[in-house]
Amino acid sequence: MAQKKVFICDDDKGITDMLEMVLELEDVATITETDSVYAYDKILEFRPDILIVDLWMPVVAGDQLIRKIRANDELKQLYIICISASRDGMKVATEAGADKFIAKPFDVDDFLTTVENAVISTI
């Protein structure tokens, strides 16, 4: 998983820290953001390969961010993994344009497998 950049956006710092630790140990470069208001501009600046985004966030919700990304042709290659504790998360994420959905709390192996598959699909 070398040389791939993963952007993690979740309003819970515990989640962003944990995912950052897991991915860095797998030799993946990570960028984190806990305030969804700044996420879109940061994504434009850093041009990650994979976005891991929570659905239920204040001000700019995950599905709003995903829709904005999908509306921009420059970002159409971005692989989006949506994570959420919300029971109707999969439906909302899919309708917004996410590629994959993982429900919280998730298994570390399931998570890493999903990210690996994302990496493969972005080669």
Added chain:
Amino acid sequence: MKNKQNSVLDILLQSSTATVIYTSTALDIGFINRGMRTILAQPKDTEISKFTDLAALVDADSLANLLVEIWNSKKPMVLATYPIKVTSRNHVLVKYVDWEVQPILHPDGTTQAMIHTLKEVINPFDGITTAPTSTVDTKLAQWSHTLSHDLRNPLSVAKLGMQYMHSRKELSTEDREKWVRVVLDALQNVEKLITDKLANSRTEASKETKDALAIATLMPLILQNAWPDQSAKPRFEIGTLVELDLDKHLLYHIFSLAIHLVAQSLQDISSATILLDSLTSDRSITYFVGSDSIVTDHQLVGVEVLKKLMCDVDGKLLINHSGKNNFIELNFNI
């Protein structure tokens, strides 16, 4: 003659007209019948020799004060649709009763006994809904949804962390310690979330169980029930009624007693007008209950009960009862 008296007493004992006879200012009970025991939720066979033996009465002190005031006033007191609280099977019930207390005087003018009757009446709030159960159900669903959602984040962190440490044996001591700290922080967040959410829900729940009712709905109920004898009813002039966030039974008790106190002092009730108005300041709401009619020189009975009720809600009572001015001021802190 004695046999006849005994059979009359037996009849009164079995009567469902709730009766108790007090024989002293300490409220010693000379007679109490089945009907009274039933209303006051007292078991059939327990020995009751004093008012204070009526253990199921929640507000026994307050009622005892009222009875002593009546004893000392030597004047009868009639209260219609008056709330009393009794404990039955570990639940506190509010019952509404028509209550009549009649002091019986010695030839020298002092009180020798009091006959006290109660008749249970329909709860004035029957048929009047407060918080609909659908609202409560919705709130419960929202609460459980929020708690379930908010817990999943720290649980995700804890789960991921433990799984990772378990599956990656080659982690350095430093990395392992870092992971353990992250997992411990997450578990502490779980604990904090549950405590905070439960504390908040208790606060919300206490607001719900306060069983509030709009004062504009409450006041007509009080005025309607306070005078069963329509021919001896005063007129009412109602000004502003500022909303009070208090339990409806408590508000009913406070205002019905306040109105009754004002009415006690009126020379001619049927030609009098009772005034109700309120005022808000920064820190309090003041209700005025008064009359511009001529007052009698009558010692008001029930003042101590009303004082205690106001004290219970952290409020104050002021009585102005002299000459032409006749009003009660109920001050509620906001």
